[in-house]
Amino acid sequence: MYGLIGKMKAVPGQRDALVSILLEGVSGMPGCLSYIVAQDPADPDAIWVTEAWDSQASHKASLSLPSVKDAIARGRPLIAAFDQHVETVPVGGHGILVPG
Amino acid sequence: MYGLIGKMKAVPGQRDALVSILLEGVSGMPGCLSYIVAQDPADPDAIWVTEAWDSQASHKASLSLPSVKDAIARGRPLIAAFDQHVETVPVGGHGILVPG
Secondary structure, X not given: OEEEEEEXXXXXXXXXXXXXXXXXXXXXXXXXXXXXXXXXXXXXXXXXXXXXXXXXXXXXXXXXXXXXXXXXXXXXXXXXXXXXXXXXXXXXXXXOOOOO | OXXXXXXXXXXXXXXXXXXXXXXXXXXXXXXXXXXXXXXXXXXXXXXXXXXXXXXXXXXHHHOOOHHHHHHHHHHHHHEEEEEEEEEEEEEEEEOOOOOO
């Protein structure tokens, strides 16, 4: 499996708008086992996105989906910075559909 | 909702053992919406755990569950350090059961 943990900073005042864009279409991405968007309570502009995919290829393919490309285009102007970007290898857990 | 993102370092050579302890009983914790244990491919000792709960109270209550207390007792000696501990407020996503 392939995972990502990322922290981004929204343009001040735009976090809610960016979160809603990030949440659009998250259930229509083949191979996506988990995709959670969270606020950072310690920073009014910060957003954490934690992801788990059945493979890195599935994640890469998702970036070509029309819905995702559209969300990226609309979301990008609302992103001030990418603070943290970690690749992981999910092993398992709850709320994750471990591929067959 | 309440979320946690944590990075810990296993005692060298003990990551697999620690991961399996962390994964035991993860599906029996009331209020747990997502709990994913992942390896860090860039560090052979590092583990990432990303969690989402319906409330902070549910998370706190989970620490009193016999299964969790037992896992903590067995896992603690295998943990060399806690590198990162972030509290978040999950908003939504895929693979997360947004409470009613």
